Amino acid sequence: MERTSEIIFDKLVYSCAFETYRGHEEFIPDHFLGFQLSGETHAFHDKGKTIIRENTVVLVRKNQLIRTIKYPSKNEKYQFVSITLDQETLREYAAENKMTVSEKFPDKEKLFFEPDEFFKGYFVSLLPYINKTKTATSRLAVLKMKEAIELILQNNPEFKNLLFDFSEPHKIDLKEFMNKNFMFNVPVETFARLTGRSLSGFKRDFSKSFNNTPKQWLKEKRLEEAYYQIRHKNKKPSDIYLELGFENLSHFYYSFKQKFGLTTSEV
Structure with a gap:
């Protein structure tokens, strides 16, 4: 079974599979923004099952367990690209833009986005790095992460309460x-x-x-x-x-x- 999962630069990950592939359990330590280029991802988590369909943008929240099954489409291989929004970059962005958390982000809030021209344009801008026609500097990588944050907040300003909540997981039942x-x-x-x-x-x-x-x-x-x-x-x-x-x-x-x-x- 041929598949790849490749780190293109620092926080940009490209996953590809030519046959259905069952992933292992993963602990998600940081938020990440992902785009389903082709195929489908079936994600299993503590709240059930989420299907990420082709041409869908999704924000995956940090500090959770997840298991995935990756399905190619009939005419195209499975392709998913994601960019990690690490704590250091989020803290830096929050400081630069004076962002503060006003309330706790709802646990059941929808984390899918309509793939509008801004999100599509953003992920299209990452393709040259995936195709290896361009190489990103560390400075450019940080700028691309901050651009992703801008797009998320532009879509819904209340996502600041999720992205900039730097508290550690509290003691739960x-x-x-x-x-x-x-x-x-x-x-x-x-x-x-x-x-x-x-x-x-x-x-x-x-x-x-x-x-x-x-x-x-x-x-x-x-x-x-x-x-x-x-x-x-x-x-x-x-x-x-x-x-x-x-x-x-x-x-x-x-x-x-x-x-x-x-x-x-x-x-």
Whole structure:
């Protein structure tokens, strides 16, 4: 399967795939602005599923877990280009333009933009760097990031409350978060950060909430969900083991039999 994901300059990333490709879990540490040049991206996150269709501009917010499936179109390969809006550049922009946060940005606010002539023009201006006909200096890279910020704010000034909120993730309800995100196969350190805790604080609070270690609880929770999907939704193990955070099918079969005393076919 041929695919590429290439960093063109500092914060500009170009992804390409010629066949359907299932991505791994990703922790998104910074906001990024993306454009679906061709094909579709199906993104799975704690609030469900989002489909990013061809010719769509999307702002992906920082500090979240996401898993993607990349689908080429019938006549064109999969292509997605994104530019990261890192904290340093956002802080610099906020200082230069005296931008302040007036209120908390709504968690369910729509993050898609109509691909108007300004957004289209912006991403067209990035194509020479993707096609390697031009090379960007570090100064130009920063200018392109700031241009992206300008376009977002021009589309909706209230996005300042999202972009310039530099507060660290606050301590959130551990049980609610873990029950929504247990299927993401990421390090415990990532779960700790996203719940606003140090690693030691996360393990301590986890033990109090679940009376178990994170590793053991995650394994049991994923197996229980697998049992439910196989027994009650007639799902095939090969279709769900990756989605539930298992790294390979043989380990899933072994763990399932060990926990339930039955094979998946016997269930």
